[in-house]
Amino acid sequence: MKNGSRTRGTIAVTVLLAACVTLTACGGGDTSKTAAEKSSDTSGTSAKPVKDPIVATYDGGLYVLDGETLKVAEDIPLKGFNRVNPAGDDRHVMVSTATGFQVMDAVGRRLTGVEFKGSKPGHVVHHAGRTVLFSDGTGEVTVFDPAALGDTRPKTTTYDSAAPHHGVAIRLANGELVTTLGTEEKRVGITVLGKDREEIARSEECPGVHGEATARDEAVVIGCEDGVLVYKGGTITKVKSPTAYGRIGNQAGSDESPIVLGDYKKDRDAELERPEQVSLIDTGSGEMRLVDIGTSYTFRSLARGPHGEALVLGIDGRIHVIDPETGRITKRISVLGSWQEPLDWQQPRPALFVRDHTAYVSDPSSRKLLAIDIESGERLASTPLPKAPNELSGVKGH
Numbered sequence: 001m002k003n004g005s006r007t008r009g010t011i012a013v014t015v016l017l018a019a020c021v022t023l024t025a026c027g028g029g030d031t032s033k034t035a036a037e038k039s040s041d042t043s044g045t046s047a048k049p050v051k052d053p054i055v056a057t058y059d060g061g062l063y064v065l066d067g068e069t070l071k072v073a074e075d076i077p078l079k080g081f082n083r084v085n086p087a088g089d090d091r092h093v094m095v096s097t098a099t100g101f102q103v104m105d106a107v108g109r110r111l112t113g114v115e116f117k118g119s120k121p122g123h124v125v126h127h128a129g130r131t132v133l134f135s136d137g138t139g140e141v142t143v144f145d146p147a148a149l150g151d152t153r154p155k156t157t158t159y160d161s162a163a164p165h166h167g168v169a170i171r172l173a174n175g176e177l178v179t180t181l182g183t184e185e186k187r188v189g190i191t192v193l194g195k196d197r198e199e200i201a202r203s204e205e206c207p208g209v210h211g212e213a214t215a216r217d218e219a220v221v222i223g224c225e226d227g228v229l230v231y232k233g234g235t236i237t238k239v240k241s242p243t244a245y246g247r248i249g250n251q252a253g254s255d256e257s258p259i260v261l262g263d264y265k266k267d268r269d270a271e272l273e274r275p276e277q278v279s280l281i282d283t284g285s286g287e288m289r290l291v292d293i294g295t296s297y298t299f300r301s302l303a304r305g306p307h308g309e310a311l312v313l314g315i316d317g318r319i320h321v322i323d324p325e326t327g328r329i330t331k332r333i334s335v336l337g338s339w340q341e342p343l344d345w346q347q348p349r350p351a352l353f354v355r356d357h358t359a360y361v362s363d364p365s366s367r368k369l370l371a372i373d374i375e376s377g378e379r380l381a382s383t384p385l386p387k388a389p390n391e392l393s394g395v396k397g398h
Contacts, residue, residue, distance in 0.1 A: 047074070053106035054353070054360055055084050055093045056369060056389040062095065063385060064109045067355070067394065070369055070383035074109035081346050084393035088126035088146030093393055094133070096121040101133050103149055106395050114153050116142055122166060127214055128173035139164040141179055143171050159197060168212050170220060176200070178220050178231055180209050190222050190229055190236070203229055203236040213253030213260045219283035221260040223248040228262065230283050239286050241279075248279055250299045256308030258284045259324035263302065272343050278302070278312055280324050291327045293320045298341045300351040300391070303359070305374050311359065313352040315339050319359060319372070333377040335361050335370060351392040364388035 052067030062082065064074040083096040087103065092112075095102040100117035101124065104110070119137025126132075126146065133142040139161030148154035159177060161167060165187055167180035175195040181188050181204060189204035208225035215221065219232040225247045227240040241248070241264075248262040262279040274296035280289045295314035303311040309330075310322035317336035322329050341349055348364035358380065359372045367388050371380040 047109050049107050050074070050109050051107075052090075052355070052395065053093075053109070054369070054392070054394040055095075055104065055106055056362060056385070057082050057084055057391040058385070058387040058389055059348075061387075062104070063389065064104075064106055065369065065383065067358075068371075068381065070371055070381040072383065072385065075386070076104075076109075076111065078111075082391075083121075084391050085124035086126060086393055086396060087124075087149060088129075088131040088396070089149060090396045092146065092149045093395060094124045094131070096124070100135075112149075112151050114149070114151065116153075116156075118142075119164075120166075123168040123212075125168060125170045125212060127170050128218070130171040132169045132171050132177075134167050134169050134179075136166045137164055139167065141169040141177070143177075159193070166210070168210075168222075170212055170214065172218055172220070178212075178222070180222070182209060190231070192231060192234075192236070201231065201234060201236050203238065205229070205238050208247065208249075210249040211251050213251035213262075214255075215253045215260050215283045216255055216258045217283075219258065219260075221251055221253065221262070221281055221283060223251055223262060225268075227288065228260075228281055230281070230286065232283060237286055239281055239288050242288065242290065246279075248281075250302055251281075252302040252304050252310070254304040254308040256306075257304075257324050258282060259308075259310075261302055261304065261310040261312075261322075261324065263297070263299065264290060272341065274315075274341060278310070278322070280310065280322075280327055289327045291322060291329070293322075293329065295320075296341065298349055299345070300349060303352045303354040305354060305359075306357050309374070311352065311354060311374070313350060313361065315341065319352070319361075319374075321374070331377070333359075333372060333374075335359075335372055335379075336363050337365070339365060346390075348388045348390040351390070353392040353394060355394055355396070360392055360394070362389040362392045364390065 050073045054065045056063045062076045091107045093104045103112045103114040118135030122136040141159040144154045144156045163183040165182035169179035177193040187209040189206040192201040206224035211223040222229045230237045245268045247265040251262045253260045260281045264279040265273045267273045295316040301313040312320045319333040321331040353360045
């Protein structure tokens with residue numbers, strides 16, 4: 001996938017997963033101690049727990065860093081191109097590898113050995129107390145409670161898409177599942193499934209469907225090449241782009257705001273478009289606003305602040321803070337020197353990860369990681385790294 005979600009490697013789904021009937025519970029239990037208790041038990045390791053860990057990938061491994069000091073607590077070798085996402089709790093991170101989704105105990109600074117095997121592991125989405133994995137190579141959707149993560153595999157439910165494709169899925173608080181429709185050649189839209197996985201809504205008016213975000217009141221936004229689809233309260237609505245081709249493939253939402261931040265690309269034929277506009281999609285009014293930020297950015301540049309602020313890390317080295325209600329840029333925070341996006345999406349480029357009031361920014365060119373207070377713009381910490389960081393993630397704050 002162009003723009004940051006093209007997946008890696010292929011391997012067959014394990015016998016255990018293949019044997020799981022769609023949407024039936026599968027996975028391990030623990031009669032003597034819950035999985036969460038086992039994960040928090042550090043008796044099996046001498047490693048000192050890491051406070052509010054941040055995880056950065058590099059070519060061939062992972063750094064686990066203290067969230068306050070940014071001191072490297074652990075360097076974990078792991079071959080290949082790896083990706084990281086929050087698992088949905090205050091301890092674990094999901095690591096996407098060539099063979100599937102591995103579970104990292106970031107507080108315990110180790111890989112647990114638990115893996116959700118799957119061909120071409122893609123999006124990881126956490127919402128309403130459930131984490132959802134999408135395996136592009138099979139189209140399988142796996143849902144689990146992140147509170148059950150530990151040294152044993154948690155119970156899961158699964159759903160098999162009609163065909164493998166680069167997709168994404170999200171489980172809502174009422175048990176509904178919003179998941180993409182498509183094939184390896186063509187992605188067309190979304191379907192919404194009820195608790196018993198009966199279809200309750202569908203739209204195929206979303207060419208090139210990609211990415212998701214949720215806004216206030218659990219409005220779900222899914223990106224298209226000509227706008228977005230918004231699912232809310234049982235209804236799917238199309239919000240069209242103001243240009244004939246207006247691709248929104250990466251989004252960032254906030255429970256504090258009804259407005260979702262998205263990227264915006266207008267050149268269908270570009271080998272690598274370097275956009276200077278972002279989109280703001282109002283899930284209440286169904287309107288879209290474009291904001292010119294005066295600099296380019298990448299798929300790792302979008303985030304939301306603690307009050308719903310829209311944040312964009314530009315190639316000018318600044319975090320552009322946007323009021324989503326007005327589209328006005330309220331502040332620009334200088335963080336890095338200027339940089340340029342590489343043509344290969346897997347090559348390192350600065351990444352933005354936000355937790356609470358702190359923005360974490362990676363700087364591959366100088367091999368550094370920085371922590372910035374979003375409201376004051378103050379640099380809270382900075383640390384050098386042995387190798388250039390690439391992706392950036394962490395656990396939910398305690």
